[in-house]
Amino acid sequence: MSQDAPLLIVEDEPKIARLMDDYLTAHGYNVATLGHGDDVLPWLQQHSTTLVLLDVMLPGKDGLTLCREIRQAWPTIAIIMVTAKVEEVDRLLGLELGADDYICKPFSPREVVARVKAVLRRSQAIAEQAQTQTPNAVASSPVTLNEDGWQALANGHDLGLTAVEFQLLRVMMQSPGRIFSREQLMDHMYRDNRIVSERTVDSHIKKLRKKITEALPEQEIIRSVYGVGYKYQPEG
Incomplete structure (x- = not known):
């Protein structure tokens, strides 16, 4: 420190x-x-x-x-x-x-x-993982990640994500179209094996979606799969 x-x-x-x-x-x-x-x-x-x-x-x-x-x-x-x-x-x-x-x-x-x-x-x-992330992994995405600065950018606008929101988005963006269960997302959010409610994941996803929608109002980026979880799949 x-x-x-x-x-x-x-x-x-x-x-x-x-x-x-x-x-x-x-x-x-x-x-x-x-x-x-x-x-x-x-x-x-x-x-x-x-x-x-x-x-x-x-x-x-x-x-x-x-x-x-x-x-x-x-x-x-x-x-x-x-x-x-x-x-x-x-x-x-x-x-x-x-x-x-x-x-x-x-x-x-x-x-x-x-x-x-x-x-x-x-x-x-998260910072160490960001430094090793392949920069072109999501190059075609309407949202881009500035790994060094822990920033997510949409149309050049910094979404102002928290560390947890950044990690959630980053995990889903690494595998576009893959459906992640809430339990899988919790494993990426909290690596100290704490017990948290699945509603906590929903709260973070809701906040993340709101920030993305403010920058990209015409696009749906993070999609819900009823009864299963969430996936990152830009339109088009």
Whole structure:
């Protein structure tokens, strides 16, 4: 971990913020902390980071709003939501807005460290896979991938994909016409064998489709196969 790129903890409860800071620092991470939602975007404009631990309930801007805004402006930053809300809707909403993972309070500090390691490892794996991707594999596609920048482009427009959305699109684009089940897509999204709902895949696909449709309103790129899964198959 570069000392110039600290992890950012956004947590308004000082004891919790200090606990996460201490454990992550003990495991070799450089850490910065903020306690107010309104301070997050200005901080990100002035500093580099690879991951944000983002509490949902914050003074000022709430965590879900910040998650969406961070994802739009800095699509490659990993985001782990930290929440006391345990309802499935809240979890899925956080993921749909662009979060890479979530942790529910109360939690053990070891769980935080494990989740951070898993998300950063997954992000690094995506970057390494992108560097080895054959650039002409999907040259005829209306969507092109800038592997070095983790960008998906449609008509020259950056779709602003999250790391998970980029990985989903990349996997399907490698095999145009192949139908991927939700379970297969989950294996590509989450390589740490966590248990997640198939609805999580649907949430990511919905978000991905929306971004593509905004750039290519006349084309259907990702298609549903009822009862089976999804496939990448541009029209024509």
